[in-house]
Each structure stands twice: as structure tokens, then as C-alpha cells.
Amino acid sequence: MGRMKFLCDIERCIDCSGCVVACKEGHHIPVGVNRRRVITINQGKPGEKSISVSCMHCADAPCIAVCPTDAIYQRDDGIVLVSKDTCIGCGYCFMACPFGAPQFPSGQVFGARGAMDKCTFCAGGPEETFSVKEQKLYGQNRIAEGKVPLCAAMCATKALLAGDADEVADVYRERVFKRGSGTNAWGWDKAYKKK
């Protein structure tokens, strides 16, 4: 059993937000909560690059470390999930996360934050698989169906890779290899000090 990983190929990402909307539409996420976002640097200049970010399902996840209620847990396949029943919305995971992955829809009492919501790698949550409750709290459980997370499956240019870390690395290595030398090669600018 490998570990599940996302990898966004910045040479391919075109900032179409397909992943963002695929995720929202697939899991019926309220407006304002972004399990996934696309970030662009150097907008409008040569060297403009975009990258799609969500929970990275860290091997050594800071959110798990800081969670006071142990609501966040990691499955054996590396997917980091949150139990919304246990979560108290304290927001510590947000402060610990380098990627801004944890999201907080507003709760009922005094405008307090509700339970944390984040990318589930389309693996639902701790509830019974395909149950109505799971669907409602966490969205689809595509991993249990044997399917790819929606964002990666629907990526317009196949920039976003998802899956077993080893396989993702293989795919990416193959791509870098195919890109060959010259302007398209990864790290060419760095290695040869030219653009």
C-alpha cells in the first residue's frame, strides 16, 4: 500500500479552475469554502506560473499534531481526514497548515466557526461509506468506488496528478524525460543560467 499524493505540474497548469469547481460541484460545498484553489504567480509577466493547491495529505501532518481533539487522522494510505463530529472548529489546524488547506464554514452559535472542512482526497470521512451522512458531511467517497479524486480526474490539461506517490512520481518523471532539453526542460533555466 503506497501513500496517496497530489502533484501539480506547474508547466501544465493553466489556471482554469476546473479542479476547484469540480470539487465544489462534486461535493456540494458551500460558497466561501475552498477545498482547492489555484494560485498564480508573476501574473501577466513572462514566467507566469499557476499551481493548484489543496490539502497535501502530508506524511507528517502539522494539523494532526496541533489538533487538540484528535479530530484529524491519517489513514494507512496517507490520506488525512477530519471527523467533523469530533472537530470543535478551534482553527489551530489552519494556523499550523503551510498551505491554508483547512476551511471553516460558519457555524450556528454566535457566528463561531463550524467544523473544519478540507480536501478528503475524495475519500469521504469516518462515517459509513456511501451513507447519507457521509455524503452530506464530506461529499462523495470516490476512493471507495475505486475512482480518482474529482479534481485530478477533471483536470483540463492533466496537470494535476493524484494517486500512489510512486506512480505519480513515475508519471511525472516520464513527462520530464519527454520534455527533453531546451526551453521545455525542467530546471533548464537554472542549470544553464538562461531563460
Next chain:
Amino acid sequence: MIFIGSNAAEAHPISMQHILHAKEVNNAPIIVVDPRFTKLAAKASEFVRIRPGSDCAFIMGLINEIIQKGWEDKEFIRTRVAGYPEMAEIATKYTPEEVENITGIPAAQTRKVAKILATNRPTSLTWCMGGTQHSIGSSITRAFCILQLVLGNMGKSGGGTNIFRGHDNVQGATDMCVLSHTLPGYYGLSDGSWKHWCRVWDVDYDYITSRFKEKKWMNAKGFTLSRWYEGVLGEEKIEQYTPIKAMIQWGCGSNSNSQYNRVVQAYNKLDLFVIVDPFPTMAAATCTTDNVYLLPCSSQYETSGSVTSTSRQIQWRHKIVDPIGGCRDDYSIMKDLVERLGFADKFYKNIKETPEDITREINKGTLTIGYNGQTPERIKKHMENWHTFDIETLQAKGGPCDGDYYGMPWPCWTDTHPGTPILYDVSKPVAEGGLPFRNRFGQETTYVMSGREENQLASKGVCNPGSEVKGGYAEFKDVVPGTNWKTDLSQKTIKEAIARGMAPFGNARARCVVWTFPDQVPIHREPLHSPRPDLIEKYPTYEDKPNHFRVFTRYKSEQNPNLVKEFPYVLTTGRMVEHMGGGAETRSNKYLSELQPEMYAEINPVLGNNLGLRDGEMIWIESPEGGKVKVKAFFTERVDDKTIFMPYHFGGTLMGESLAGNYPAGHEPYVMGDAANVCTNYGYDIVTQIQATKDGLCKVSRA
């Protein structure tokens, strides 16, 4: 690959999959020619910043450079191109230095691009609205094609001109010619064409004639989408016996019309205005009169029918769910209307099963573009077996569709023909998807410009494999006496041509000189509202055209060298990935609205700071026609310091005033903003009357 006036990364994101594949796997250079550093330019290997509206000069400059260096495909030109010397003569005027003067592209870069094109063959050339929406749009697009002819890239895998079309079925609707100057299948409006379609429809030619006011109106081009409102307002001289009093807008967002404030005036003057759309479009909110009807048709997912993608692939859009609420699908609304207008028996004579029988009627009549083979059964079979198609060649490997190309791109001459994935490809037999250039414009021509006489048929030896005639040949006719391949409803002519390994439409040369156009060879002409008054004298626009699709159209009288003093910045418009067209659909989608919640205008920080504006501030942008929009300033280096860019998807606000209250309650879109097209300038193409939205002028002030 070269992209001119196309932002595929935003307008056609999925195509980027293939574009980046070519870049990465084939190491194909991507050249992007655009006034704006687009998201596509971010992926390009060469970005060429061009002044809006000067594309023709740049392309002619490339052609000149290629010819001067001797990089042209001499064999291709000798055998398959007509009018070449005349074109080359004119191209010599566009030296790289002159191109730099007109377009702002450094001469060295023009030379570099020419070299990239010459050394990376075949090159695929892509353009979109950035190439067409100019007063010389028809010249610009022809220049693109001529460039590909000169390079010998036509009819080759990886070559050709690939226009990325906007709407999902704009190719299908264009093939069906929902156009005021032609009948379905590009038959035109001549008597022969009408007679042909009357035979297809199985009605008397006299009956159709009787429906018109007079017979002459049958052959006269009608008003266009871009200028129909002149027929209502009557401010310009119109060539029609009556002003337009009623309007049916069927699935048309309307705020994509330039000079939108005048369109709004026209809405309010109509006696009857019917809007058929799943969402209330901006049109419903802009007019305030009483005679407006909103008919909720279903979305396309709630009905079925075929759609043609930009690569001419025909796919069957299956109905997913029944029309929701009280909506009706398009077919039933049309049927209801026709029944109430009293010609349903004739209209639906051969149409029993909707929509399949309609497809069959199209198959029967649309012979010009080889629409005979795409029967509903075959299209559906392709949809069911889409997984059997090879992703490189799009040809089915085995399975029920073995050998077919996906979606049977037209021409698909017979019901066993696989479709033609690449037009004018002479390396394949016609029966397997090959094609020569069409013989359409006679066989001998004498050019006015040079007095030279030239045979329009292809040279000896150039033909598809298995062709009976080894070389050029004329189009097929009189196989069934009195008909030609276009009008022979029995399709015997086409079948015979295919059987003999030949194309029904002949084998001719592609022409560089179009003797029916105002500019026989594409030449640069300054936009009507030019930011370069010094160039107007050298590259003046056309003479005014009195009856241009029934309306007087100004050219020379509109071009004013002093305009730029008051309106100093070039205004161009375009798309963003989150929205579509007028945005009625996407601005009613909460997730897409969340991603792009505001109308803005892109301004270079240099220009913004010179004008004393702040990033994120509200500004007025005003056009010479008096249109103005209130938008947020967005400082970005995507545009240069003389250009202002606005996305045209927004609506719901007119000249700074919100129209939210004019929508049916609860149906106003989530996001509203000023419609950019209020500001787009006057200007229409000399041939097609497409609006010139990409090269207008404007001025900016703080709101």
C-alpha cells in the same frame, strides 16, 4: 504552432491538453501573437505583442520575409496555389521595418518568427475573434490562410488553419446557416438554392415565394445580428420597405453586441420582443417596455440533438433529464409557434420523429459540405463507442465504428464514408478522408491586377491516391441530367465521384486573390478608430458602403485622425475562463460567480499611475459613441500601457446603473457588472459585417 488573437488557455482550456502535449512531446514551439500577455502566452515559447487591428500587416510581413529568404514551399505553390505572383508582389511592401512601424513588433522579432515558422513544419495556425472582429477581419483571416499556403502547411496533419470557435455549436449552427446571407449548407440566396431547398423541404417553390413580400427580398441579404437594431432605430439609412418591429431572440445573450446602448434603445422601440432562453438574459432587464415575453426553454442537457465541435466532429447530445419545472425544449416551442402561425403541415412535412428526422432532412439537403453520411444512427453509435477511438488519430480501432473518424467531420460523403479529419489532404483517397482543394470559382481567370491568365485547376500529378484523373479536374455535374453534385438529391453524383476516387467538387487550386472582395489580396488598413493618425493616409479604410446587409455602413467618413487626441487608449475585449458569452448561464452559477465576482478593466500600472488611478478603484471608460461603463481598475502587466482590456461577459448593469430590479424577481444573476460592449466602438467588417470590438478607442477617468 502559432496563435493569433486566440487565448486558448482561457477560451478553450481543454484544447490546451493537446497543445501542451505538442509542446512537451514534439517540442513544438508555441508562438502567441496578441496585444495581451494572456494565460496562453504564459505557456508560449515566443510571445509577440501586437497592436490591435494590425494582424494583417504582420502576417503579410511574415509572408514577405519567408519569400525573401526563399523558405516558401515552392512545389506546393506551383501545383496547388493560384494567384501567387500577384499576392507576392503586394507582400513585398511589408518589409520587417514597415511591419514594425505598423504593428509595433520589432523587425528582428518578425524575422525570428518567420524563421521559426520556416524551420518547424508543419505549423498549425489558430485564430479566434481576435483575428476576425476588425473592419478588415476578412482580409486578416485570408492572410492567415495565405501564410499557410505559402508554407505549404495546408492539408497536412499538424498543419492547417484551426479556428477555435466560441460557442459549443457555432460550427453546427453556421453549417445550418442561421445567417442572413445564405441558406443551410452555404447554398447562398440564389434562385437555384431556393429551388434546391424547396425540393428538400418538399414544398412548392411558389409557396415559399408567396411567403415573401416580393421575390427580390428572397435574394437580398437580411439584417445581421451585429446591426439589426439599425433596422429598428432608423437612424441610419436602411434598405428595407419596413423598419423591424418584432424580434425573437432565441438563445442569444445580446450583451455580446457592440454598441450595446444602442441595442437597448432598439429593444425599447420594438412592438414585440420574445426572448427564448433558460435564463433571463440581460436583454430582459434592459428593456422596460410591456411587450416582452420570456419563454423558458430547457437547457441543452434537457433535450437532444447533434452538436458540431470546432473540429467539425458531430456528436449526439443525449437528453440527460426531462425539462425542469415549466420549461419546454426548443423543438416543442418551435412546433407550437409554427402550428399557431399555420404552416405546420408544410414545415413538418417529413419530420415525424424529433430530432432524428430533422437530422435526416439535413443529411438529404446539405450536400455542399458532405453532410450526407452523418445519420443520427451513426452519430449515436459514435457516442456509445467513443472509447474505441484512438486519441492520436481519432480513428476507431476495431469495434462497431472501425475506421471511422470520431464524429465524422464533414465532408462525410456517404453513409459508409469515415469522415474527413483534415481538409484538402491529398495523401489519402477521397473515400478514406482525403480531399483536394475545391473547384468553386471557374476554371480560367484573368487577374485584374496583373492581366495574367491562370488555370484554376490543380497541376498535373496532384490528386488523391486512386483518383481516375491524375491532376486537376472540374466539379461533377450532369451525372443526373440538369443537376450538379450540390443539387442532385439522389446523391448519385457524389457516389459516382467517390467510386472513381475523385472529390465531387473537383480538384483545383487554393487562391490567393479573391476578385469579388474589395481587397483582392489582403492588405493592411487602419482601424476606423485608429490610434495612429499618421498611418491613416497611407493605409486608409474603405469607402462607405450604402447597402451593407440592408444598412448604410460608414467607413471613410468615420475615420477621423483627430479622434485619438480625445480618446487616446485602445480598447480591446476578450474572454475569461470562468464565464461564457454574455454570461447569462455562468453568472447564474454560484461557483463560477464566486470565482469571478466582479467586472474589471485591465490597465497597465504605468498607464494607471500616469492617470493618477489606484488599483481597485472604480473608473469610467468612455467610447467615442458616448457609451460608458463604470468598472473596477485592475492593474496588471498583461496589457501594455496604451491598451485597456475588458472581459465582455458581464451584464446586469448599464452605464453604471444596476438593472437588478428589472429582472424577474429571484432570477437575477449572482454577479452583475457593466457590459463591456457598451463601450466597444463603431466598425464592421467590409464583407461579413462582423463587429470590430477588438480595436476601438476609449478614454479613462476616475469615477
Next chain:
Amino acid sequence: MAQRKIRNSSSVGTKTSRVTLNPKVARRSFLKLSAATAALTGAAMTTRMTAKAATPAAAKAAYPDSKMVRSVCTHCAVGCGINAEVRNGVWVRQEVAQDHPVSRGGYCCKGASAIDMVTSEKRLKNPMKRVNGKWQKISWDQAMSEVAAKLTAIRENDGPDALHLNGSAKVSTEMAYLQRKFAAFWGSNNVDHQARI
């Protein structure tokens, strides 16, 4: 030190009891994940897409008795395939059309929200007419008879060319054909659509 601390506590967080909180989830997902991995590679690499698409059989588990309808996205001319999962006449979710030869499962943000075209609250549900400046719901019968009557009157008074029909590039080819045919039978060439702009 910081690194070690995090690691320690994360192993606390990954208590096995958490992973097997619901034994059913854990077992099922572990069994299926090998399949997922195969499919994941497909998603990752375009050239392997068709071979390793997720099987429809697996999807049955989430929405039993649903059927897949193949359709085409309505947003731009690329013509991306859409796999719609429909149960009891309701479009329950948009599934990835991984084996579509053009889009290979890819969608931009517009295509990914195709389902919203049907479910949007902003859709009109009834014919409407503006009366004294206010929108009023009317029946289809009333709407169509009034429109037809007014059209007939305009035709008789001003001639057929007093009507302009703006057709659409968003409708099916068949519907576009009917729009052009309608103009011909109506007796006018005043018909056009968005290809002009």
C-alpha cells in the same frame, strides 16, 4: 526538536483506532484502492487514459440503479464529453468522461459545473410577460397564442421583414436548422446568429 515533536504527535494522531473507526470503510477502501491506483495513473497520464478508465460497475455502489448518459458540454466548441449519472430522472452527479477521445475527462471550471445548468435556482420555470412594468407569470398557452397573434398582425401590417430572428449557436444543429427553415417559411432573410460576432 520541532521536527521530532511533530512526528511524535502525528503518530499519536494516527492511532489505529482512528483508521478503523469504521471497519467497513477501511476494509472496503483498501480492497478498492488497487483499482483506484490503476485509474489514478490513467488520470495522470493522458496516453494511458483509455485503457484504465474506472469501471461503471464500481460506480454502482454509490448510486445504485443509476444509469450513465453520455452527452456533450454546452460551453465551448471543444466538445468535451460528459458522463451524467442519472437516477430516477434526477441528474445526481457528473462523472468523469475519461475515455472521451477529445477531452479525456478534462473539464474547465465551466464544464465541471455542467450540472448547474439544470439545477441553478436562477433558471426560469414559467413563461413571463411584462405588464405595466412588472413581470407576470403566464401560461404557455397564453404566451404562445399572444406571440403568434402579434406576429401575424405585424406580418399583415408591415410585411414579413418586420421580424428579425436572432438564432443561436447554443442550440443543437437540428434546432439551428429549424430556425433557418422557420425564417424561410416566414418569408424573410432577417435571421442571424452569434457566428457573426
Next chain:
Amino acid sequence: MKKLILPGCILFWAMAGLAIAQSQGQLLTSFGPGPSTAAFHEINGLFTGDWQQYGQLFTSLQANIFSQIFLLVVTVVPLIFFLHYIIIGPMKFSHEGRQIYYFNLLSRCIHWCAAISFALLVITGLLTIFGSLVGGGVLLRSGRTVHLISAVTFSGSALFMLFIWAKDMIIAPYDFLWMLKIGGYLSKENKTVPAGRFNAGQKSWFWLATLGGTVMAVTGYFLYSFQGNTDTLRLSAIIHNFLGAAMVTVFIIHLYMSLFAIKGAIRSMISGYKPEAELKILHPRFKI
């Protein structure tokens, strides 16, 4: 007061320094030479840049250290007092003699208002810190709400206390003497200690509760509303936890003093009267 703040500050800065040094060291080892494209570095910096400043510090503190500190506070401090009670024993004063009216009704009400809300704050705060033992969920989510309500109540009462007692709480030179003697609590005999109406211990507690309480309220507001950038939140959380630990410690001291260390001390806060005998020893400078 200084007794507690100073070590707190030293501890805080020691921790911070240690953690920052660690984070820098870790950066070098964990990323290594890495991928070489400039854009990657830029994007990486975009995400982890601010994280490296306080995020990592917060993470390492919150991961274990905070809970350990609080564990120490709630176990070791009571243990020390338990030993004190056994070894030295409580102070006993005769309640027979003259009773002095020491706290009026208003101050008593405010005191109890503050006391109850503060107790709730401590309980819910500790519950949150040891949330994993409770299992989170509804209990702790209501705990958060209670924490909020108590915080508002306590802020109000603390403000009142500031008004009515601030004059008596001004630090005087003899307070240092009191501090040196540790209030005489380490002696089994009842010796006179220098103190006015309030002794130095009470003063520390008072100023910690009011001024520290203000800091707690401000940081708590940030944590609750999530206003401000992430680094503000992280710093707020760090301050909130350290100061919280200090306040809990002093709170326990106060509890012990009133309930156990001085027999019957709590009665004065109920009835308002203190025995003269007690005052003579513990608050000799108080003018009757």
C-alpha cells in the same frame, strides 16, 4: 507579579528562540538541494514563507509543549500545595474577636461574578487543551461557547474590579519585602507580614487578572474571529496559551489560599467581614 511574569517571559523567549533555531536547521535538512526551477521556489516560498516564521513555532509548541505545560500546572501546583498543607499546615485565626467589614456587597458580587466566569474559563480552556481525552464533539463545541460567554462576563467584571480596587492595588515598596518572605506561608508560626489592604500576592493576582486578562481578551478575540493574518493568529495562540498557563497557576494559588491556606478566609468574601486577629497579622498596614 514579577515572580510569575518574568520566568514566563524567559520561558517564552527561550522556547521561541529554540524553536526558530530548530526551524532554520530543519529547513536545511528537509528540503535539501531540491528541484531547481525558480518558479518552484517562488511558489514554495509563497506557501511556506510565512509558515516558517511563526507557523512552525506554533506547530511545535501546540503539538506537545502547551499541553505538557498545562499538565504540569494542573498536577504539580496542586501537589506542591498539598505538600504545603501536610507539612506546614494552614494558618488559623480566631473568628471570635472583632469582625471588620472588609468587602462591601458590590465588590463581593463582582468578585463572585468574576470568580465563576473565570472558573468556567479555566475549566473550558483546560477541556479544550486536553480535548483528545474528552473526545471533542458536542461537549467541547458547547465548551467553546461557554468559554466565549464567560470571557465576556469576566472581561466586564474585571473592568469593574479595576475601578473599585485599583487604588488599593498600587504596588508599594513593602510588597517586595512580602515577596521575599513569601507572605510568611513557609512558617508554621503566625508572624506579621508587611501588607496593606491587599498583600503583594493578591496584588499580583489582581494585576494579572486585569492586565493579563486584557491581553487574553485581545488574543482570544483574534482566535475567535479569525481576523488578521495568519501570523497574528499564530502569535495570538502562543500568547494566549502561555499567559493562560500563568493565569491558571495563579488561579490555583488563589483557590488554595482562600479555601485551605487560611482557615475560614472564604467567609470574608461571603459575609464581607474579616476577623481582626487575621488582619493584624496579615494586613497590618490596613487602617481599621
